[in-house]
Amino acid sequence: MQKDTAIFDLIQKEKERQMHGLELIASENFVSDQVMQAQGSIMTNKYAEGLPGKRYYGGCEIVDQSEQLAIDRAKELFGAAWANVQPHSGAQANAAVMLGVLNPGDKILGFDLSHGGHLTHGSPVNYSGKLYQPSFYGVEEETGLIDWEKIAETAEREKPKLIICGASAYSRDWNYKALREAADQVGALLMADISHPAGLIAKGMLNNPFDHCHIVTTTTHKTLRGPRGGMIMMPKDFENPYGFKTPKGELKMMSAVLDGAVFPGSQGGPLEHVIAAKAVAFFEALTPEYKTYIEQVQKNAQVMAKAFVEKGYKIISGGTDNHLMLIDLRSKGITGKVAENTLVKADITINKNMVPFDDKSPFVTSGMRVGTAALTTRGLKEADMERIVGLIDEVLTNVDNEAKISAVKQEINTWMEQYPLFS
Numbered sequence: 001m002q003k004d005t006a007i008f009d010l011i012q013k014e015k016e017r018q019m020h021g022l023e024l025i026a027s028e029n030f031v032s033d034q035v036m037q038a039q040g041s042i043m044t045n046k047y048a049e050g051l052p053g054k055r056y057y058g059g060c061e062i063v064d065q066s067e068q069l070a071i072d073r074a075k076e077l078f079g080a081a082w083a084n085v086q087p088h089s090g091a092q093a094n095a096a097v098m099l100g101v102l103n104p105g106d107k108i109l110g111f112d113l114s115h116g117g118h119l120t121h122g123s124p125v126n127y128s129g130k131l132y133q134p135s136f137y138g139v140e141e142e143t144g145l146i147d148w149e150k151i152a153e154t155a156e157r158e159k160p161k162l163i164i165c166g167a168s169a170y171s172r173d174w175n176y177k178a179l180r181e182a183a184d185q186v187g188a189l190l191m192a193d194i195s196h197p198a199g200l201i202a203k204g205m206l207n208n209p210f211d212h213c214h215i216v217t218t219t220t221h222k223t224l225r226g227p228r229g230g231m232i233m234m235p236k237d238f239e240n241p242y243g244f245k246t247p248k249g250e251l252k253m254m255s256a257v258l259d260g261a262v263f264p265g266s267q268g269g270p271l272e273h274v275i276a277a278k279a280v281a282f283f284e285a286l287t288p289e290y291k292t293y294i295e296q297v298q299k300n301a302q303v304m305a306k307a308f309v310e311k312g313y314k315i316i317s318g319g320t321d322n323h324l325m326l327i328d329l330r331s332k333g334i335t336g337k338v339a340e341n342t343l344v345k346a347d348i349t350i351n352k353n354m355v356p357f358d359d360k361s362p363f364v365t366s367g368m369r370v371g372t373a374a375l376t377t378r379g380l381k382e383a384d385m386e387r388i389v390g391l392i393d394e395v396l397t398n399v400d401n402e403a404k405i406s407a408v409k410q411e412i413n414t415w416m417e418q419y420p421l422f423s
């Protein structure tokens with residue numbers, strides 16, 4: 001067959017871009033060679049609608065084993081009682097949960113997108129805000145922190161069927177215990193979406209949502225460092241003998257409800273190549289090397305936050321407990337859009353981000369979000385974080401000085417040659 005040079009040339013260019021630059025996008029990471037090999041494997045050829053042992057296609061004996069390995073490893077990694085590893089993405093995992101446990105029009109309560117929440121937690125532009133009736137909680141303007149009592153009050157007033165916690169741009173830990181009490185008071189289910197800090201949670205470095213939440217969803221490609229994808233889990237002891245009352249009033253085991261909501265509810269055939277790569281990532285995350293890695297991610301984030309504060313940047317909530325931070329650039333007189341577009345010229349990738357109580361649009365924004373998961377995979381340590389903040393500051397205080405920006409880019413490209421990516 002004729003070779004598709006157009007796409008392979010672009011893949012090569014993208015590889016060079018990843019190798020030459022500094023990756024600070026909080027949701028990105030670099031997967032291992034074996035994760036990539038599994039994802040690029042012949043498992044992609046297999047149709048396997050259904051679950052291991054209960055498929056609608058023949059020839060599933062092998063993918064049954066690899067999917068079961070992914071499930072077992074996910075359960076071991078998080079101490080979960082049940083897992084479904086088929087959701088194609090984090091958004092798909094959340095969609096399946098809502099489809100399973102809600103009726104269209106039911107009320108949900110989530111973290112405000114403009115305060116750090118995710119689109120799938122009730123945003124009006126997303127299915128979650130179109131099919132369900134959302135209300136939101138946010139952070140306090142003074143502190144940048146969530147007030148747990150206020151969530152209980154909002155829940156009392158709104159009476160949601162589902163309370164969603166977790167975020168894309170909140171740098172502090174979550175009080176799952178308080179949220180569960182708020183949920184119990186109104187008979188709501190509590191779902192934690194741990195897409196961002198999943199790796200830190202798996203290693204016991206943050207509060208454990210499995211102690212209090214009914215359902216936990218996550219992506220597999222952020223701090224977990226696996227292939228792009230999602231999954232749904234449930235903690236031990238949730239499946240009580242009474243089961244779960246479905247939106248139609250039937251009594252069913254929650255695991256059966258959620259399995260059914262993934263397939264046939266919202267997806268067709270599972271991506272068995274991606275599931276194999278998820279299994280590899282969970283295997284890696286169970287090793288001591290990963291523990292060392294994820295601890296370094298957190299240390300690096302703390303040093304980075306401190307370095308930004310020392311240079312006069314305002315971090316929402318003043319610091320970080322996890323791998324990311326949200327920076328309000330208004331005190332520096334630039335927008336998130338200018339920051340993103342200028343930093344990329346120096347081969348530093350970040351994303352512009354709304355800050356709580358932002359007065360600018362999502363296309364402009366007043367903030368930027370940065371994280372240390374990818375830089376840490378690359379091998380960078382505390383002192384490097386200080387150097388990076390210095391380089392970011394150099395660019396952001398010279399947004400019109402092409403010579404200075406170009407010098408920073410040169411420095412980064414030379415520096416990154418010492419940290420090869422991909423073998």
Ligand SMILES: *Cc1c(COP(=O)(O)O)cnc(C)c1O
Pocket residue numbers: 027088089090091092117118120166167168193194195196219229230
């Ligand atoms: C990234 C993220 C998602 C969505 O994941 P996709 O794989 O991009 O669909 C969902 N929830 C939260 C909190 C996230 O940060």
